[in-house]
Amino acid sequence: MVQYQFIALAVTAITAATDKISVQVHRNLEIAEQSNIVVKFHCDEALTTHRRRLKSGASRTETIESLVNSLKEHTTKSQASVKSLLSNQVESKAVEVATTWIQCSMYINNAPTDLVYKFATLPEVESIYEPVTMTLGETQSDDKPASAVNDDIAWGIKKIQAPALWAKGIEGDGIVVANIDTGVRYTHESLESNWRREYGWFDPYNKTNKLPDDEWGHGTPVMGIMGGTKGIGVAPKAKWIACKGCNYECNELQVVECAQFLLCPHNNDGNKCDPSKAPHVINGSFGKYARDLRWEDMIIKWREAGIIPVFANGNNGVKGCASSEHPGMSPQVIGVGFTDSNDALSPQTRHFGSWFRHPTAGHFSDDGYSLGSGSSLAAPHVSGAIALYLSAHKGASYDQVYRALTEHVDTDTLTPPNKTCGDIPNTQYPNNLFGHGRLNIFKAVAASIPDLTLPSQSKSTQALNPTNDLSTCGTLEDNTHYVGGDLASVNLATVESC
Template sequence: MASFLLTSVTVLLLSTTPGGRGSSYHKISPQLSKSLTKQEYTANVFVTFSQGTESVLATISAKSFPSRSARLDQVHDSLVSHAASTQDDTIQLLAQEGHPYKSIWITNQLYVPDATMDLVIKLASSPDVAYVSQEEVIPLHQPVYRGPVRKRGKVRPSGEWGIMKIKANEARSLLKSLGQNVSIVVSSIDTGVRGTHEALSSNWRDDGYGWYDPYDKSALPRDKDGHGTHTMGTICGSGGIGVYPEAKWMACRGCKGGCTQFALLSCAQWIACPTMANGTKRDCSKAPHVVSNSWGGGGGRNWFDRAIGVWHAAKIIPLFSNGNEGTACNTTGSPADSKNNVISVGSTTVDDALSFFSSVGPTFDGRMKPDVSAPGSNVLSASHKGDSEYQPMSGTSMACPHTAGVAAILLAGSKQEMEYDRVLQLLADGADTKSLLSGGRGCVGVTDKVFPNHQFGHGRVNAFNSLTKLIKESE
């Protein structure tokens, strides 16, 4: 029966689109075509247009701007205008059909919920449309271990083990000695944050632009999972759990159980040009400097690349956890393996060995990943269960925020605005390698004793070393 229905769909597609085979059927993803073999089925779909965002971003990158705010406004305004012009005919079609949609300017796509087979055929028939695909749910990089929630007890003056290992406190002291007063805003796309937690309540950016929830439109930061509270605590929590507690934080709830593509792209768009929690009063000047991401799926996928490209144009530094698929070669996930350049982070233990779960490169097209590694095994951070509760977790999700915090320190220590390439180079140049324990592993002829490699990347991050290099090179 399924075979008959699939044949029927194919015949219908070929007979109702101009030009027959090749005019529209090839524009519909195989997954969506399979789903639509059920005549009663509807699907949430993305309409991707042939005109991408690359030419717009290239024009912006070639310009100089008097301020960060001016650049951010230009990125937003140019992409909104580009989306309006390329999406107009398809939007008119949807209006005629009386069907709801959301325009996503950051990737020049339309999100169309509950689309029928007939509507998908019409959408694919437009010459402006490159393809129509079904929305997917992208997994969190779930921790491989979640310890018991507990009161923290005695606070370690020098910080938790990961903070000590990467010499975050030494870097913060050095930063203070410079006398620079640069305000850095960090962000995450995750399950949310318990904004009232004692380690995070004082440095939430509470000006109305510090929180967005595309699922429930909640007014204040919240987290029903705990993953996001834990990661933000590691980036900038106070009391010795965070790398850089002097930073302000903002967060977008991209994951609710899983992470829908629409929510993730809505968050990516909000990061590039924030609104208030209710989606109004857009103010691009509120965009953060760093965005940490501890989610992703299987490797070799590029659906998020356009969004990453916009972050680069906006000078927002993107970081991704490398994945928890173990130490076999070619296990790096996406978007950590994005060709659009993200800082991907593997996980290390308290003994400076590679964590048993940490995904390994190379990417499907042979590039070296991860870029760097950071503490990720048995990391204590804030819990969503209570304002004074803490929990240990293990995963590359815990490693990525350590590195995001170091990136924030470097941005704060620079006398001028830094771009992605410069931040990555400083992380790589300052990384520790001599203390790392070899597991005798190697991929494509590169052993984990030679740096960079596909296990540790350039090494385990060291905030003090990287900041010291920045200062010396700026003198």
């Protein structure tokens, strides 16, 4: 009887170990007897250690330093047995690619079957899975740069009443915004003056690349809307930093290395990390295939550090009734949907009044502008707005920012479709169509600042005239430029009127 019990326990232990291995890795091992894998260690102890060590009243820099040190120490300890097994496999082609402390993981290429199963038996190993790759989709473009904008203010900026805060001297001073994207064309006239050069750029695909670039043209528009000058950015006096998480394809390791860099920015070789240089807001305009990437680990660390994450919800809804993309759907982030200039829902719209003006990147000039559409460009409006809020409310927490933004929105101007989603009436907020409502950053900031009132209307504060149409702005179908799953833009000869 005791013998049977022993056998049963042994089988249970083997099953528990193999359950740690993802279905895809199992399939890879069956076919090729090896697989590229991510070995994910249990990481909760690192957060517990950090919280125990952290002194009451610690500064933001001290908090991030404590968190990073705890994560690094825990990851080093956790990976010891895996490293030992790797070193003992003299004839194995398994190669450790990298260790990422922000998610307590090791990336290993060509791990053979026996080694993978040995890893799975280790109690410190939480899971073993195949690294994922996101894509930005096919790109169609032309070579004609749009004209400059002559400092006119983009309609989306006016719609959320950011210029009314500028008139009161609230422009994002002292705040750092960041994105994980395809990079940024730092030489563009709307972005060159507020790039923070010190610990302000990391390219994990090419670690010798010391200056920001953007060959694929997705990250530049996003950053321009967050903090660009020339009337295209919400917080024109905020500083920006960036990390290239996508080089057309977005490989998991490089995206995670970007998340790590933004938690504690470092120099190009990654050896020197300065917690005082962390951004206040991180924008992610992902959508397609992002659900396969394990974002939550990284998001939790950002939140622990006091960094506010903002993500696009994606554009897969049909007038609102669909699920948001991950990580925009995470309860740990501020997820952003997309409305047009008439305050109507606008997933993948072709109505020209919903297209945002932004700087171009890639092979275009440093004074070129285009129009773009999608939640990729809606999210940085919110990220820039948070920079404005933080510049007026230094040290505000995520919860304080979230309440301010969601409790002081515009709802009376919204034009919902004739339908409800999830049995919540479209006249009740929050709902499953418009969420809490449309952002109004002036109202959010003014709610806690006595005597802050709207200035009299001028060109900088008037809402967009929604009567602009294709006859004024050009033909959308001509010269259409698609970048990514949820960003499109069109180059126009006269972009100012749009």
